[in-house]
Amino acid sequence: MTSTALLTDHYELTMLQAALAGGHAHRRCVFEAFGRRLPGGRRYGVVAGTGRILEELADFRFGEAELDFLRRTQVVDEATLDYLAGYRFTGDIHGYAEGECYFPGSPVLVVESTFAEGVVLETLVLSILNYDSAVATAASRMVATAHERPCLEMGSRRTHEWSAVAAARAAYVAGFAATSNLEAGRTYGVPTVGTAAHSFTLLHDSEREAFVSQLSSLGHDTTLLVDTYDVTEAVALAVELASPERLGGVRLDSGDLVSQAEEVRAQLDSLGATGTRIVVTSDLDEHAIAALQAAPVDAYGVGTSVVTGAGAPAAGMVYKLVAREDSSGHLESVAKVSKDKASVGGRKYALRRRNSVGVAHAEIVGIDTPPEDDGDDRDLMVQLVRGGEVLVPTDAHTARAHHAVARAELPTRALRLSHGDPAIPTVFLDQE
Template identity: 60%
Template structure:
């Protein structure tokens, strides 16, 4: 459950639209809004749906308290009629969308919100805030997981993000395949495994490195990770093995030319008899740095800033657009920002081998399904009531399977076309 009331996590103009629609009688017109992206960030070949589980919980709790309504009335954001409407607000419509962990492409209708105009429009900012952030983090994290080639990753970006964004980012990174997070709130809220041992400050606190290592091992045992680059890395490794013995679980290196240092460290550890001691590297790693270390003796990566900032694409560029009013398709014709009217239904088309080849999006109708097609949308909310949601681990597995299904070219880190094309066709 969300830890705060989300009602005022919105933009001023959402509520002025509510006021005007209530006054002119259009507030209850049945509408369909869709969330989609017109384009992927530069260099990306797919997007990842993330944050939907968080969002549905927030919509469930989306209410305006007496104090909030009083604030809106007192500051003249809304008139008296709108204030009364907000005091009784509860979303009663329907929400459908792509599963969390699903891949998306330009034009994919990843979320569909239907109901009265006012009750749907007031959710716009919240929906985009959650999905733009979490989808961006998940896409970046998924690329890092691919680059790691099966090696474990730990998300450690809490100190590079807003405190609540850090928790959401940890969740999105775990969904994308990271094994651990350093963020304890994410561990408590979502059951994500947490990990961490010590920073350079702990070593500097003590009179020398060996004393710091001895203290850590005395407290945590040999099944710990010693940070060996506070002073001299080679001497740090010698000190670590001298203190903990060759049974030490891991050493972490947070600076320097990691490719060269990883090789040298592996050789030194092996020469000291610590052949099973793992090497963990961190320090401003992104998917490209991780890919560059693929041939090096690295066992785990720690990634922080690049994860929580979407690795250069901090938003998924999702928009929330009205596409249907009282069953009639509506179209925005702005240059470079045009929309396609009508409620969409989407399927992913596959070869018999399971490889995805195309996404078909049908307007105002149902796709002509073929063998090996998979419908992409599921129900999240029906008549205002949330429907049972998959667990985070189930969504994590769903994404893993989706990444297996796209052509191998779609996993490349180099710029290129989307992994599969999206074809929009008119329905019957």
């Protein structure tokens, strides 16, 4: 086991020390992760990373190595180290299923535990939710814009090596068909793809020699990169070597992709290679994909844009204490009220209000009491953890399937690429 306990901030443990000393550490509390706004002015967000959080929770233990570091650096005192030595999360967690769409104020994750057990999870929860949800939100827009054409995640070389693995998983949850990242394939079962880069062509004495080598080794269904030198000559050579009936695909990675795709499609068809796919790459984002919709493109390879959240690399989620046990043993609401960063106190419950044909038109959030279903609504809160034990699947495939259903019920305005208001409003029942 590799401990995840030090994937946290210093102040979480100093808060713990002070709470233990003051006698408040074991007070029952409710923490909530939510976003005050959507990343990048988009119309909806996508919850991603929940499965990773639940898996990391099992390894959130302070072993000898972690305790020795904290003792040696005097981060906390001996009484706190004694507590941490036996730390195990034993509380409950509710929240949105991974892959769910969310909106400002959505109670994405609700942690119910003692203060001591819940406060130390803040950084772990937010570091995963903020990155994975940012990637998934961007990826979902790309997939929606691409319609039935597959998007392929190819951003491993544009982010931290382990962020690349998380990004591949999050993009897959949001609907990407595959990734170039092999660790994501091994760890999360995301399908992997890849053939050759320009360096492979440049290695050989001629483009013909490079194509022959690739076709001989990888088979005729491989995708040949045709823009190292002259695209027209490369396409003709590819068809000649693989045969019109057997050439799997060609990839374009530079230039005016719309006009090049049209020219290559016409050339392929004229040579009888009507079944050969055209894959385009080169700094694509949702806007470039939208511009390519009229072009004869079969798949999009997306790199930098998806792993950086298409300009919004963090989802902006926060983790706040919203309720605490009072002197009589009941939960009472607490909230931050400072300007621009106010939060809504109280334990939250949420449902997606839908019309008679199943289209979402509001996010209804009840405080301390679940909102009533008017007959067409969908309950959004799922119990993820009970008594410290994970209750739900944590795999990317389950989350991917859920996202497809959740996105399908959004109104069409949710898919607009321009910045604007959330596609549906969030309504807190006690504020109506």
